[in-house]
Amino acid sequence: MELRQLRYFLRIVELGSMSKAAKDLYIAQPALSSQITNLESELGVRLLSRSVRGVSPTRAGDALYLHAQAVLRQIERLKYDVANTDALPGGPVSVGLPTSAANVLAGPLIAAVQQRYPDIQLRIVESLSGHLLELVATGRLEMSLLFEAVPATSSPAKEIQRGANIQWIPLIDEDLxxxxxxxxxxxxxxxxxxxxxxxxxxxxxxxxxxxxxxxxxxxxxxxxxxxxxxxxxxxxxxxxxxxxxxxxxxxxxxxxxxxxxxxxxxxxxxxxxxLRRRLSLCNSDVLGMGAAAEVIGGLIPELVRDLVASGRWAGARLL
The missing domain is CATH 3.40.190.290 (D-Maltodextrin-Binding Protein; domain 2)
Structure with a gap:
């Protein structure tokens, strides 16, 4: 299995089309198809389902997509970490924020990153919790704040699992x-x-x-x-x-x-x-996080605590 095959496969899934992926990757479509066929033969499973509407991953393809994201992300982190062993954490970090959380947290988060970690390129994606959860699960976001209903029985503020290979760290409950x-x-x-x-x-x-x-x-x-x-x-x-x-x-x-x-x-x-909702910090427990993402993952709870303690996150209580 070659890294380029994984990159090819990811791009096909992301674009939903073999021809679009071939054009995007600057490779002839027959050569691209051959690489995917070789990958399927090596793994012994069918990875893509083809129809008149394009291509989509099979269940095996979904599994490969998630792990391929992890492998390629780790390769990029390896390159950066080895080349910058004595530097502050740096590189791109993608964070999802629901709109109401972004109203309170985005400004302080951006300011803190610029002040403490100037080599980190922070990318904030603002959307609904359901969409952000999908982006975290598929590796398109390294972490996200997500809302959910407050459990009927109070759970301790510690790391818990809720399926889909997502780690949830509860931060606050918010009154409605x-x-x-x-x-x-x-x-x-x-x-x-x-x-x-x-x-x-x-x-x-x-x-x-x-x-x-x-x-x-x-x-x-x-x-x-x-x-x-x-x-x-x-x-x-x-x-x-x-x-x-x-x-x-x-x-x-x-x-x-x-x-x-x-x-x-x-x-x-x-x-x-x-009426209350819970806000948790979530990331994939399959993909893992690099040094830059780790510090952002530690910075967000710190900022949330400060915002609640100072009264700037009104209607919220820490867990």
């Missing part, structure tokens, strides 16, 4: 709030029970959003349904609609952007039952 213009939600900060929140017209993220899934699940468990008048995947647009008084929403305080925004809104924590 009923956010509304004062005329729609009242001016006090008292709690609102779930039954009362069910009668309020809401604008919420779409069904693919983890926070929306948590909300729907908690309402269903209480025999209720949220009154959703519209769905939007843009947190900034949701905030604009709430500020205008057109609807309320249920989100974390970290979703809000702008100076003094909370003072302009009715902010009421949801209780009976409480």
């Amino acid at each position: 709030y009923l956010l509304a213009a004062p005329s729609k939600g009242g001016n006090d900060s008292s709690t609102v029970v779930l039954k009362e929140a069910a009668s309020v017209p809401l604008v919420l993220p779409g069904s693919a959003n983890v926070t929306r899934q948590i909300i729907e699940r908690r309402f269903a468990e209480a025999g209720l349904a949220p009154s959703v008048m519209m769905e939007l995947d843009s947190l900034s647009t949701i905030q604009s609609i709430v500020e205008s008084g057109q609807a309320a929403t249920i989100l974390s305080l970290s979703a809000l952007v702008g100076a003094g925004v909370r003072e302009k809104l009715s902010v009421r924590p949801v209780d009976e039952p409480p």
Whole structure:
């Protein structure tokens, strides 16, 4: 097995087309097909499934894709680490952040990396937790912060496994709030029970959003349904609609952007039952991390602790 065969295979899977991969790799398509055939013969399994829509990996191909990512990433790290044994950690590190977490953490993370590790090229990908989980599982991101529902029974803040070869390190639990213009939600900060929140017209993220899934699940468990008048995947647009008084929403305080925004809104924590979500730092336990990624993986929890302790991550509690 040759490294170039692994690189060829990865590019075919990423582009979903043998012809596109051949063009991208500057290799003749018959020669590329021959390399993949040789790889399949050596491994004794079929790696790619071909159809009129292109090519896709088989189950064996999915396994090879993940391990090929690890092998090639380790080769790149080896080159860098050997050539820079006396230098600070450096090189590219890719980190996924859900939008509300990015609102709070992205600025301090970028500043801390520039100050402490100037040779690290930080790449931040902002997206939904579900999409970021896929990127971590397939090796396209080295780590990501991901939201999930708070477990029914409290689990210790330590490394735990949840399948898909992903390591989860819980960092914080975040409260969810009923956010509304004062005329729609009242001016006090008292709690609102779930039954009362069910009668309020809401604008919420779409069904693919983890926070929306948590909300729907908690309402269903209480025999209720949220009154959703519209769905939007843009947190900034949701905030604009709430500020205008057109609807309320249920989100974390970290979703809000702008100076003094909370003072302009009715902010009421949801209780009976409480609405919370958990934020964890996640990475693949198959791919591993190099020196640069390791220091970023240690820096993120440190920054999260500082942000919560200083009150800059409102509505969050450390685990």
